[in-house]
Amino acid sequence: MAHPELDKLIGAYIHDSESVYHTWFMNNEDRLKAFRTIKKGLKKVISDIENETFGNDFKGSSLETVITAISEQKQVFEGAAHPFFWKPKLRIPDIYENPENQLAFGRFLNACLHAKNEKQVFDEIVKLDQLKIKGLGPAVANIIYFLHPTLFPPFNTAIVRGFNALFHKKIKLGSWMAYLEMREDILATNRQVCLSKDLGAFAGLLFEIGSGRLILLENVNAVLAAENEKRVKVLKKRHHQVLDDQIEENAHSEMQYHLARLGQSLGYHVWIAQNDHRREFNGKKLGEYSLSVLPLTHLKKSVFDTVSLIDVLWLNQNNEIISGFEVEKSTSIYSGILRLYDLSLSVGQPCKLFLVAPDKREKEIKAQLMRPSFVKEQSLKSIMSYLLFSDLQCDCDAMCKFGTNISILDPIAKSV
DSSP, rough: OOOTTHHHHHHHHHHHSSSSSIIIIOOOOOHOOOOOOOOHHHHHHHHHHHEEEEEEEETSHHHHHHHHEEEEGGGGGGTTTTGSOBBBTTTTTSSOOHHHHHHHHHHHHHHHHHOOOOHHHHHHHHHHHHTTTTTGGGGGHHHHHOOOOOTOOOOOOOHHHHHHHHHHHOOOTHHHHHHHHHHHHHHHHHHHHHHHOTHHHHHHHHHHHHHSSSGGGGGGGHHHIIIIHHHHHHHHHHHHHHHHHHHHHHHHHHHHHHHHHHHHHHTOOOEOOOGGGTTTTTEEGGGGSSSSSSOOOTOHHHHHHHHHHHEEEEOOTTEEEEEEEEEOOOOOOHHHHHHHHHHHHHOSEEEEEEEOOOOOGHHHHHHHHTHHHHHOOHHHHHHEEEHHHHHHHHHHHHHHOOOGGGGTTTOOOOBB
């Protein structure tokens, strides 16, 4: 049975504009982009394992690509990469030096990727658990969630803590069987409360309870006595995160606005990401600077859906993509690189790619572009550069006035 105060908790969760229900689950377009990035990344992991090119370290591997994309998804997945780090002294996870375990992991991922129902995934989890591969526990559930969000919830310390508090259980973090037991209670309760078909919404509720943002009434006295100061810190931290997110969203819209103006002044057609048409800057909706429909009807639907979410595209008079821009925020530089690389592979024609990022993150941009997985891709290195916010803000008007084509960006574009 669920907690008798569950309806009140859900009400508080939904009506709190700073809860992860709003900041991560409902109003986060990067979250939706992550589903596509992770599925595509998993195919590369599976391919690397099958072809025996996966390597024996997490760093620089295709698995790091996937887990980084997960870790970037706001508060709920902070620390998601930790269980996958190679710890030589402990020999965990035992998929980096044991070929049989690595192959089993690849087959597990492949089966989950192509599974059509929950029984198929459930059976694969049971088989993986029976192999007793050291260090390969329910942290993998965070990958499964992004493959089957209506069937399997995410899993971490705060979610488990919140689950135990709400359901009066003592589920342990590292057990697959405990995870499956937890999942059954989540599914049953979610069917009653109808929070969302996507189990991320309910997991977010548990996360808020487990992190101390939502308090069960039965625990109020204990919290006030022992943890009130800690809870206040949690509330302040989340409030600052929300404010920072708002500032970033405004800066994101401003950069799209400058790129749209510049593209139009150079004579290009401009496309603003489909989901950003309603955003505003300078009192105008960004959609006013964009084509109303992206004229790339020759692309497959899956490719078209991905391309239509690139932050800004410039197209020539023949409706060929000249350039793609991804405007980055505090959590999305790595995913942005992947989306641009995906764009270059999808359209099958030469085009320039630009990351647009805050000045304070220049060192991180360089570090990301120097990742081994990217350095190997010489074609990517030759077509991808980055632009800093300050340069675009300061020079946009001059470039609009004097520019004739995309080469006007050359003086401010940087590469590694």
